Amino acid sequence: MQDTIRQIVTQALQQAGIEPVAFVIEHPADLAHGDYACNAALVAAKKSGSNPRVLAEELSRYIETVQTPQVASVEVAGPGFLNFYLSRDFFKEKIAQIPHMGDRWGSNETLAGKTYLVEYTDPNPFKEFHIGHLFTNSVGESISRLIAFSGAHTKRLCYQGDVGLHVAHALYGMQQLGFDANSSFTAKDLGKAYALGASAYKEDPQAQQDIRALNKKIYDRSDESINALYDRGREVSLDYFESIYRMLGTQFDAYFFESKTGPAGKEVVLAHPKIFTQSDGAWVFNAERYGLHTRVFINAEGLPTYEAKELALAKLKADRLGDYDHSIIVTANEVSSYFQVIQKAMHFVYPDLAEKTEHIGHGMVRLQSGKMSSRTGDVIAALDFIREIADAAHARIAEASPHLADDDILPQQIALAAIKYSTLKGSILQDSVFDAKQALSFEGASGPYLQYTHARIRSLLEKANSVGIVPSAEHVPAEPYTVEKLLYRFPQVVLQAMQLRAPHKVSQYITDLAGAFNTFYAQEKIANPEDEYAPYKALVSQAVAQTLKNGLYLLGIESPNKM
RNA sequence: GCCCCUAUAGUUUAAUGGAUAGAACAGGAGACUUCUAAGCUCUUGGUGGGGGUUCGAUUCCCUCUGGGGGCACCA
Numbered sequence: 001m002q003d004t005i006r007q008i009v010t011q012a013l014q015q016a017g018i019e020p021v022a023f024v025i026e027h028p029a030d031l032a033h034g035d036y037a038c039n040a041a042l043v044a045a046k047k048s049g050s051n052p053r054v055l056a057e058e059l060s061r062y063i064e065t066v067q068t069p070q071v072a073s074v075e076v077a078g079p080g081f082l083n084f085y086l087s088r089d090f091f092k093e094k095i096a097q098i099p100h101m102g103d104r105w106g107s108n109e110t111l112a113g114k115t116y117l118v119e120y121t122d123p124n125p126f127k128e129f130h131i132g133h134l135f136t137n138s139v140g141e142s143i144s145r146l147i148a149f150s151g152a153h154t155k156r157l158c159y160q161g162d163v164g165l166h167v168a169h170a171l172y173g174m175q176q177l178g179f180d181a182n183s184s185f186t187a188k189d190l191g192k193a194y195a196l197g198a199s200a201y202k203e204d205p206q207a208q209q210d211i212r213a214l215n216k217k218i219y220d221r222s223d224e225s226i227n228a229l230y231d232r233g234r235e236v237s238l239d240y241f242e243s244i245y246r247m248l249g250t251q252f253d254a255y256f257f258e259s260k261t262g263p264a265g266k267e268v269v270l271a272h273p274k275i276f277t278q279s280d281g282a283w284v285f286n287a288e289r290y291g292l293h294t295r296v297f298i299n300a301e302g303l304p305t306y307e308a309k310e311l312a313l314a315k316l317k318a319d320r321l322g323d324y325d326h327s328i329i330v331t332a333n334e335v336s337s338y339f340q341v342i343q344k345a346m347h348f349v350y351p352d353l354a355e356k357t358e359h360i361g362h363g364m365v366r367l368q369s370g371k372m373s374s375r376t377g378d379v380i381a382a383l384d385f386i387r388e389i390a391d392a393a394h395a396r397i398a399e400a401s402p403h404l405a406d407d408d409i410l411p412q413q414i415a416l417a418a419i420k421y422s423t424l425k426g427s428i429l430q431d432s433v434f435d436a437k438q439a440l441s442f443e444g445a446s447g448p449y450l451q452y453t454h455a456r457i458r459s460l461l462e463k464a465n466s467v468g469i470v471p472s473a474e475h476v477p478a479e480p481y482t483v484e485k486l487l488y489r490f491p492q493v494v495l496q497a498m499q500l501r502a503p504h505k506v507s508q509y510i511t512d513l514a515g516a517f518n519t520f521y522a523q524e525k526i527a528n529p530e531d532e533y534a535p536y537k538a539l540v541s542q543a544v545a546q547t548l549k550n551g552l553y554l555l556g557i558e559s560p561n562k563m
Numbered sequence: 564g565c566c567c568c569u570a571u572a573g574u575u576u577a578a579u580g581g582a583u584a585g586a587a588c589a590g591g592a593g594a595c596u597u598c599u600a601a602g603c604u605c606u607u608g609g610u611g612g613g614g615g616u617u618c619g620a621u622u623c624c625c626u627c628u629g630g631g632g633g634c635a636c637c638a
Binding site for chain 1: 568
């Protein structure tokens with residue numbers, strides 16, 4: 001459709017004797033400005049120094065002579081926009097297609113034949129899985145789904161730090177708490193042990209020495225009892241993470257561990273003595289000449305740092321997953337400046353991989369009290385957080401829909417919707433302040449609001465069916481409903497969200513759509529067998545439900561049929 | 564101190580240099596009492612300060628102020 005309009009405008013420019021210009025055709029945010037708006041006259045007038053309004057009038061005269069079944073009319077508005085209005089038939093035909101396309105409605109083939117890797121979540125074993133990981137997971141999952149929905153073969157990856165000083169902190173804490181490989185401890189205990197070890201490291205010089213020694217033993221696996229404790233702790237931690245991934249609806253295709261990237265990272269750095277240089281006994285990459293920071297890749301003790309490991313990880317991904325076209329890594333933006341250095345170094349070491357690597361540094365989750373820190377144990381565990389909101393959802397269900405009070409997955413579905421929506425409702429690049437009160441609210445622009453609208457349509461369609469209404473586009477009212485004017489835009493929203501890595505384009509759009517539908521619902525009786533338009537209203541409702549479901553899917557949110 | 568990001572209504576936020584800065588929550592008013600009220604309608608209220616570029620700036624540039632992140636052997 002956009003191409004058709006582009007063609008019409010291009011021809012009009014030609015007939016008006018104007019040189020081709022780069023113009024934009026977009027959906028105006030305000031429906032009063034038509035279905036498509038074009039700024040060609042503004043651009044062309046700027047170039048020639050003429051009056052954009054006059055030029056637009058001239059173009060519209062040419063455009064009016066072109067007859068197409070989809071375009072109903074064109075008008076000049078504002079400073080010189082050309083606003084196109086689409087025909088009744090266009091909307092009717094579009095809406096009729098949506099239920100047939102089902103779960104594929106809105107998808108595109110832009111990335112067909114390509115393989116994309118998306119790495120996200122990346123929790124560290126032995127540490128708590130907190131709401132920051134929840135944030136990264138929501139972002140990464142949504143981006144993965146947007147990319148897959150654009151036709152790419154998408155592989156989800158998770159990189160977990162199973163070695164390093166943080167593990168030594170945890171093991172030290174476990175020893176202090178009296179745990180051994182045979183004691184039964186939980187992931188929660190590990191979190192406590194970590195906090196204990198971390199503060200001891202900071203405050204007690206002796207503990208610091210012990211922890212450093214422990215760290216070395218973990219690396220070289222020289223102590224049987226420590227190996228056993230480590231192995232058990234790692235297993236407990238990873239099992240715990242796995243249960244969280246299941247709950248969140250993320251299924252990873254491959255896992256990578258720092259215990260594997262470490263040796264490879266050291267090797268690759270030492271293999272490039274011209275790119276990395278020695279400084280104070282450490283191997284560093286001097287990135288200052290590129291306007292970045294110099295960073296240590298192998299420390300003075302000969303151990304590879306995060307930077308070296310990240311370098312090796314890129315290679316490891318290629319080795320294990322075969323040839324890929326693009327690799328996305330989603331993390332919080334606190335590591336963004338390291339990433340620039342790593343990517344610069346990668347540019348020399350693995351130029352082809354560096355080309356294909358993209359880092360997305362999303363905003364940080366902040367508590368009202370300030371930065372969340374797992375070092376001091378000042379974190380909100382993801383599971384506690386989800387549980388708290390699920391409890392609130394359960395209370396709401398018991399009150400509003402008592403017949404569903406025994407449904408044991410619904411509260412969690414609603415809780416996750418609330419969390420994921422609040423994560424993805426705005427730009428992922430901005431920091432977000434964690435507001436418990438807002439997270440517990442299921443009203444207004446929220447995940448549960450969208451789920452509710454979807455569930456209500458499902459039940460409405462059941463009702464319509466029971467009174468013999470079969471959705472169809474046979475009889476349509478003269479004027480399209482507002483929801484119709486929004487529905488056909490969905491594929492374009494999805495494409496834009498994927499290209500901009502901006503899931504909030506989707507959340508914003510389906511929120512608008514739900515709002516428009518709720519207005520429609522309040523104004524029109526749908527399951528009314530007497531109404532000649534009832535089958536069409538049912539069809540429109542069906543299309544809205546499908547669009548909400550697909551949109552929610554792209555945000556990683558489930559769409560229960562009843563709530 | 565240096566580098567990067569950032570500042571929109573009381574709060575959470577949207578807006579490839581374009582149309583009357585768009586929503587949600589909170590606040591105020593209301594309708595229906597008919598398909599799920601987690602809903603609907605109306606309403607109060609906003610671009611941190613100062614310059615500049617432009618026909619046009621929330622958007623680009625400079626500066627001041629506030630917030631956040633980072634600044635080599637943690638990840």
